[in-house]
Amino acid sequence: DTEVTQTPKHLVMGMTNKKSLKCEQHMGHRAMYWYKQKAKKPPELMFVYSYEKLSINESVPSRFSPECPNSSLLNLHLHALQPEDSALYLCASSQDRQGVNSNQPQHFGDGTRLSIL
């Protein structure tokens, strides 16, 4: 069992749908991350939140919209996605963002497997 919980585990959506991915952690971590992972590839960073503020956006298309309502929750709002956006979306958290304390691990959820029809 992981300490970072992601819902839903699987999501199938059409290109015109709007959906949201959710991530929750109760470890008191102040940094949270979204990653995208294609099959047999490493995770690619999308966004970093630190103290509920967006600190990194890795030039992600605007059809992905992150939100951090509070220190325990991280959402990823999806709209008008493309078939190439099908992937495993991973959420992670760490005590602080890497730039404050780089010598700390990230804790990952089990991801949401997203399929775009």
Added chain:
Amino acid sequence: SQQGEEDPQALSIQEGENATMNCSYKTSINNLQWYRQNSGRGLVHLILIRSNEREKHSGRLRVTLDTSKKSSSLLITASRAADTASYFCATNDKYNTDKLIFGTGTRLQVFP
């Protein structure tokens, strides 16, 4: 690309054998981490080695770091079928410290 390279891409061994995987990276780093990912699951942190350390142990895991060669290795001794997973190294760039940059990964299969 800043992405690190790992080799081998895939490794198949019998239970009880040792597994060694290697990671090379491109930039100056604060630390290097190793993660395991079971099929369909998230990543699990295994071990972190700082740039001023050369070797670190954790249970059956041994990690080495050679900053002059920009390389690291992960050794799993006495492997078990449960060690079957993908293994990724990740570096924390010294000058862009908010990011973890993952290597390409090694897929390890341990046969009982």
